[in-house]
Amino acid sequence: MPALILLAVLVVLSGFVWTRVFESTESVEAATRCNIPGTEPGSQQAQPGEPPTRTAAGTMLSRNALDDTRPSPPQDVSVRVFNANGEVNQASLVSEELTNLGFAKAGDPANDPVYTDLDMDCHAQIRYGENGAQAARTLSLIVPCAQLVRDERPGAEVDLALGSEFDDVRATQQGHQALQQLKNWAKENRGRTGDQPGAAPPRVDRELLEQARDVHC
Numbered sequence: 001m002p003a004l005i006l007l008a009v010l011v012v013l014s015g016f017v018w019t020r021v022f023e024s025t026e027s028v029e030a031a032t033r034c035n036i037p038g039t040e041p042g043s044q045q046a047q048p049g050e051p052p053t054r055t056a057a058g059t060m061l062s063r064n065a066l067d068d069t070r071p072s073p074p075q076d077v078s079v080r081v082f083n084a085n086g087e088v089n090q091a092s093l094v095s096e097e098l099t100n101l102g103f104a105k106a107g108d109p110a111n112d113p114v115y116t117d118l119d120m121d122c123h124a125q126i127r128y129g130e131n132g133a134q135a136a137r138t139l140s141l142i143v144p145c146a147q148l149v150r151d152e153r154p155g156a157e158v159d160l161a162l163g164s165e166f167d168d169v170r171a172t173q174q175g176h177q178a179l180q181q182l183k184n185w186a187k188e189n190r191g192r193t194g195d196q197p198g199a200a201p202p203r204v205d206r207e208l209l210e211q212a213r214d215v216h217c
Contacts, residue, residue, distance in 0.1 A: 031217040034122035041121035058151030073186040074102035084112035084120035120163035129153035142171035145217035175212035
């Protein structure tokens with residue numbers, strides 16, 4: 001009888017734990033969603049539905065949309081930072097910080113061409129095209145609360161648009177470790193003329209990638 005009681009307690013606790021995990025995942029997903037551009041933040045029209053959601057910015061995707069995409073070394077990732085929240089000089093400071101982390105610069109910081117009223121109500125958006133998925137994956141490791149938005153751009157460059165909830169680039173320890181592994185791969189496998197013949201693509205431990213984005217937004 002005591003064994004049955006213990007088993008019942010364990011089943012209840014297990015269900016509670018998985019419920020908390022599910023709720024946590026759902027809350028982070030909701031916290032990363034941005035208002036739809038061209039609508040008043042906080043209004044019903046501004047709230048995106050379940051991803052994917054098509055908007056003027058592109059298609060707003062779920063937070064795990066790039067989980068199966070292999071990241072690129074940061075020096076291969078060209079990023080342009082946009083001010084979508086009206087904070088003076090923030091985009092310039094973030095652009096400089098990304099450069100210090102090893103990212104390439106795709107252009108000078110500027111006001112966002114999508115949220116022209118500078119009213120993005122969320123942390124940030126990472127915008128990329130089909131050829132920039134690996135680059136976006138890398139950037140998402142250090143800006144884990146940014147919403148992923150896929151657009152029709154042909155190149156591999158990515159945009160980071162800063163919203164009202166954005167404070168700073170606050171990468172986790174695991175995010176920095178993942179970047180360092182990618183940098184080390186590039187250093188070991190590239191000569192002056194590019195990738196070494198037969199070099200394997202960059203690989204980072206999947207658990208480390210998951211931990212890099214395991215944050216509360």
